[in-house]
Amino acid sequence: MNAQVRLVEVTDANRDAVVAVRVRSGQERFVASVERSFLDAREHPEAEPWYRAAYDGDEPVGFVMLSWNLTPGPGLLGPYFLWRLLIGAPHQGRGYGTAILDQVVDLLRADGATELLTSCVPGDGSPQPFYLRYGFVPTGETDEDGEVVLRLDLGC
Template sequence: MSTPTESSSAPALRLEPVTPQNIDAALELKVRPDQEHLVAPVARSLAEAYAYGGTAWPRLVYDGERLVGFVMAFFDVVFQPGDQPLAGLWRLNIAADTQGRGYGRFAVEQVAAEIRRRGGTRVCVTYVPGEGGPAGFYARLGFRPTGGFSGEQAIAELELG
């Protein structure tokens, strides 16, 4: 697996807010067909970001001028009554033709950095468990299953050190 590099000849990876100038490209972003049942499309994510206001943090992932993904974090969400508010990764869509190049890892690392910047000490993620799902990806990044569920999605956490 090749990973993105930062050098004088290659632009750095970055996250950008969704704007009127890039929303059409964001809405065109598609995961592989075999992954469509695992993650909501960007259009749904943006509708949820609008509905949930300050809780949602939607961003586009760029490699130079090329849009390669979409990530959305959440802040101050309580899954169960009495729990502490959590922050984490709500949605991750990496374009079908750009997967396996480190863009998903970069996006998750940027979400973790934003959570840390806001004073958080852990990152939560929910995902569809089972064959073909992203459990292995998150495990390789250090996430550990909690044994809990949000609806039918498994919950995993990453402690920020």
């Protein structure tokens, strides 16, 4: 499928619909909910959270949250860190994750970013194979939660 995705700011008008986007049962251990993401963003403003809902037409199909151009420090990887990427259960496997990352990468390059970091829990059902197929490579490091840190080179 050629996923047609647009990144949309989350507002009071669409917040409930975006929060309702949920991953498949069993995937919760690999990616936190949209609601948890909003809480994390509020609790950690020093992480420079930037988030958007991913829409196909009028329907929210996913969510993405990054740390945007932060100063790295203890517990803060960056300057650009993919904090959350989730695709709603009925929309998985249809190219939305790749389409979202393509748009994020374009935005980051326009902002002058040279790399994007992320982390993930390894294991059966982990998003790690998706990230590796996209082009992320393991850095050899783990974060404070024991997640594997991955890096995507944004050089042109």
